[in-house]
Amino acid sequence: MFSQRIDGLRPSPIRSILNVIERPGMVSFAGGLPATDALPSWSGAVPPALLQYGRSEGEPELRAAVSDSLRALGVDAPPERVMILSGSQQGIDLTAKLFVDPGTTVAVEYPTYLAALQVLRFYGAEFADIATSALERVPLGYVVPTFANPTGACMSETERDRLAETCLRTGTAVFEDDPYRELAYEPCDRTPIVARMVGGTWIYQGSFSKTFAPGLRLGYLAASEDLFEHLVAIKQATDLHSSRLSQRIVFDAITDPGWPARLAGLVSFYRSRRDAFEGSLRRHFDGLATWDTPPGGLFYWLRLQRPIDTRTLLADAIENRVAFMPGEEFSPGQPDIGTMRLNFSHASADDTERGLRTLARILARAS
Amino acid sequence: MFSQRIDGLRPSPIRSILNVIERPGMVSFAGGLPATDALPSWSGAVPPALLQYGRSEGEPELRAAVSDSLRALGVDAPPERVMILSGSQQGIDLTAKLFVDPGTTVAVEYPTYLAALQVLRFYGAEFADIATSALERVPLGYVVPTFANPTGACMSETERDRLAETCLRTGTAVFEDDPYRELAYEPCDRTPIVARMVGGTWIYQGSFSKTFAPGLRLGYLAASEDLFEHLVAIKQATDLHSSRLSQRIVFDAITDPGWPARLAGLVSFYRSRRDAFEGSLRRHFDGLATWDTPPGGLFYWLRLQRPIDTRTLLADAIENRVAFMPGEEFSPGQPDIGTMRLNFSHASADDTERGLRTLARILARAS
Missing domain, CATH: 3.40.640.10 (Type I PLP-dependent aspartate aminotransferase-like (Major domain))
Incomplete structure (x- = not known):
């Protein structure tokens, strides 16, 4: 089941020793540890022990x-x-x-x-x-x-x-x-x-x-x-x-009590980015591509109506200040021609509108 | 010259794209980056941009x-x-x-x-x-x-x-x-x-x-x-x-102006640990092992006068609350029997004295 290289993987003796040197009263000459006294006192918030191995x-x-x-x-x-x-x-x-x-x-x-x-x-x-x-x-x-x-x-x-x-x-x-x-x-x-x-x-x-x-x-x-x-x-x-x-x-x-609220806020923020993205997509990509609205995550996956290798569009897009990921690269086998991955979490709604308009124009010109 | 696996290493298209998306005015749909606005404002000292990829x-x-x-x-x-x-x-x-x-x-x-x-x-x-x-x-x-x-x-x-x-x-x-x-x-x-x-x-x-x-x-x-x-x-x-x-x-x-002084202090601290270690070694290992005083670094390398596989001593040492690294493990070929690596940076002078005395006793008993 495992790779051949696992046969050569012996448990490190250092590792076995590390498991015992934390016992109270142990004098360790084993590792190459800095003296704890010699660790920097970087900010009051960080206990020096955390700076050790x-x-x-x-x-x-x-x-x-x-x-x-x-x-x-x-x-x-x-x-x-x-x-x-x-x-x-x-x-x-x-x-x-x-x-x-x-x-x-x-x-x-x-x-x-x-x-x-x-x-x-x-x-x-x-x-x-x-x-x-x-x-x-x-x-x-x-x-x-x-x-x-x-x-x-x-x-x-x-x-x-x-x-x-x-x-x-x-x-x-x-x-x-x-x-x-x-x-x-x-x-x-x-x-x-x-x-x-x-x-x-x-x-x-x-x-x-x-x-x-x-x-x-x-x-x-x-x-x-x-x-x-x-x-x-x-x-x-x-x-x-x-x-x-x-x-x-x-x-x-x-473990902060505010963590669940942070997650909820994040989800709501990204949901609104996705919805804005969906709106811009509908305005500019209708007839150019099909897609499913993603129920989560960070990406839209577009399939072009007329399949062009989108790797050939990238230089033009970047020149026009829009970057995207050609979908062809995500295929383990033959490139899946005519696909694009678009991230919707990073750009603002305004930038998304401008970026998708530009991308649609480049695509229409190439189709 | 290189391993065979390097043949399969294509430069990642993501990487090539990452190099251009930082250009001003670029709208990036390429990566899977969190929105910078959605990054936590963890401590006033850390600019949120540093928390991004x-x-x-x-x-x-x-x-x-x-x-x-x-x-x-x-x-x-x-x-x-x-x-x-x-x-x-x-x-x-x-x-x-x-x-x-x-x-x-x-x-x-x-x-x-x-x-x-x-x-x-x-x-x-x-x-x-x-x-x-x-x-x-x-x-x-x-x-x-x-x-x-x-x-x-x-x-x-x-x-x-x-x-x-x-x-x-x-x-x-x-x-x-x-x-x-x-x-x-x-x-x-x-x-x-x-x-x-x-x-x-x-x-x-x-x-x-x-x-x-x-x-x-x-x-x-x-x-x-x-x-x-x-x-x-x-x-x-x-x-x-x-x-x-x-x-x-x-x-x-x-880049702090105090860095050279920190280094000098560190060197002087470790030098005194080394010197204390040398003193304890001479007291307890004379006739049991030979060594060169290390001009730098963190380790003494001992060669026993009567070569015993020091791996056989480790359990006894640990039971007596002293850990060391058997030197045999550092050999790429046949184990170099009768060698020990001893770190001198971590233990205090008192602990060193106690630890080396114990180790010498175990060694003398086994020789």
């Missing part, structure tokens, strides 16, 4: 808070199987390291998240369509079932059940990437797929980039027991651990 | 500051070829991704940094002794020439010259890992090896963990032109970028 799994308090939120979703994720990530891009890298050798098949949605394809390909993955392939000999499936990137779609309960059942039967590990879960603008059943996989093999990951702040680079994962220790060992070899300061800031934020 | 290379101001310090050492490192890392462990991972396929030979010192061996092995590396091997068909050499981990040794000018010359001749890329440079307790010529490699292929990396704070997870690398863009693309696929908040904190610290 930390655990690869993450800070216990943050792991416990994440565990609580995951268990509320029905995911079997005790704190001991929660790991803090340096952003959820890192979760993809760690998972690819664990599973992918050159030629390993990974089942994905068509289309799917570009940067996941990029990392999986980097380790030599080949792709199969998770919706149509038999998964018997597929070790890993990667999905963004909730407000997918790039399509914005939300997988139905039936589809989730079916995927969980299939993967339980075939022994395929499910890697559920769920950064957009909180950004729901319409009701949408979205219990995680991995909540249906008791006894199965799975990784679930989330991000604080969409609900809090991407610049801190913080995400998390939980995994089934057969995977978790491997992922921690890989994380340790990758960057030792994630910033403890970022972890403290995020912990304070998500 | 950033560049894979790092913050321009920090890259420029690192570039200045590297150029003062004679390293050809303009800001455009400096990249900020999520700790220098990450630099090892990125470099291994760039160079190592199963069976690739990497030349290293015997012994060398354990966690580097671990990562290189993970990607399938085999090892050769950089001091004694012909490097003709060796694509990569990894060295910690200044206050090495684990030995504390400082490579002489002659050795540095010779290694640079050899690698220039054989086309071997030099990866110089230099986290301890500032921690010099005695005069020691330590111009980087890569400063002698004009026209060659090299990576130089440093860390803020030893001089500032490991918990922020921040380091940096500079590389020759043939490597740099590959390393940025790999960094992007690995974690997008490093924490912008950590970068701002470190930038403020290292």
Whole structure:
């Protein structure tokens, strides 16, 4: 099931020792730790102990808070199987390291998240369509079932059940990437797929980039027991651990009594951005493209009425001060010609109106 | 020269687009960026823009500051070829991704940094002794020439010259890992090896963990032109970028007028810890082990007079509340039996005295 490189991954003796040196009264000559007295006293708000090396799994308090939120979703994720990530891009890298050798098949949605394809390909993955392939000999499936990137779609309960059942039967590990879960603008059943996989093999990951702040680079994962220790060992070899300061800031934020109100405000703000975007789209893209209104997330997915490779339009668009993502790049196989991914969260309503008008003009000229 | 996986690494279209969307007046539908208005106003000290996604290379101001310090050492490192890392462990991972396929030979010192061996092995590396091997068909050499981990040794000018010359001749890329440079307790010529490699292929990396704070997870690398863009693309696929908040904190610290005084104070503090350690060692290990007094860095390297595999002593030591690193683990080949790495920066003088007395007693009992 795992990549060949996992055979060479011995648990680090440093790691085993680190687990005991925190015992009271222990004199440690083992690590390469700075003296705690020599750490800077940076701002009164940050205890110097937080500036010392930390655990690869993450800070216990943050792991416990994440565990609580995951268990509320029905995911079997005790704190001991929660790991803090340096952003959820890192979760993809760690998972690819664990599973992918050159030629390993990974089942994905068509289309799917570009940067996941990029990392999986980097380790030599080949792709199969998770919706149509038999998964018997597929070790890993990667999905963004909730407000997918790039399509914005939300997988139905039936589809989730079916995927969980299939993967339980075939022994395929499910890697559920769920950064957009909180950004729901319409009701949408979205219990995680991995909540249906008791006894199965799975990784679930989330991000604080969409609900809090991407610049801190913080995400998390939980995994089934057969995977978790491997992922921690890989994380340790990758960057030792994630910033403890970022972890403290995020912990304070998500456990603040004001957090639910912040999330509600965010959802309402992005919903109105989506609605403004929808209005501009209807004004300018009617007859040029079709789309579904995304029930959540950050993206519109447009399919052009007359399919042009939108990569050929990008230079013209940028010259006219509008940037978009050609949809062709999100396809694991042949480019899906005549598709565009448009983000609606970043630009103001005025900029959206101007940008979409410009883009429609460029498109009409090229069609 | 590169690993096979580099063939599959296409520059990300997102990355190319990110480089233009910062132009004034650009409306971007391209990324998945949160609205800047929706970012938290966390503490008055942090501009919200810093909480947004950033560049894979790092913050321009920090890259420029690192570039200045590297150029003062004679390293050809303009800001455009400096990249900020999520700790220098990450630099090892990125470099291994760039160079190592199963069976690739990497030349290293015997012994060398354990966690580097671990990562290189993970990607399938085999090892050769950089001091004694012909490097003709060796694509990569990894060295910690200044206050090495684990030995504390400082490579002489002659050795540095010779290694640079050899690698220039054989086309071997030099990866110089230099986290301890500032921690010099005695005069020691330590111009980087890569400063002698004009026209060659090299990576130089440093860390803020030893001089500032490991918990922020921040380091940096500079590389020759043939490597740099590959390393940025790999960094992007690995974690997008490093924490912008950590970068701002470190930038403020290292450009503060008090920074040189902080470094001087740190060196003097660690020198006195080393001297206290030396005193305790002489009291308790005379006749049990030999060692060189390290001119810098964080470690003593002990060679036992009667070689016992020190891994067999660890459980007993820990039970007696002393932790150390068995030296056997630092060997790329056969374990180097009868060696120990002892950190002297972390424990107080009193704890050191008690810990070394205990360790000597355990050792004498076992010998």
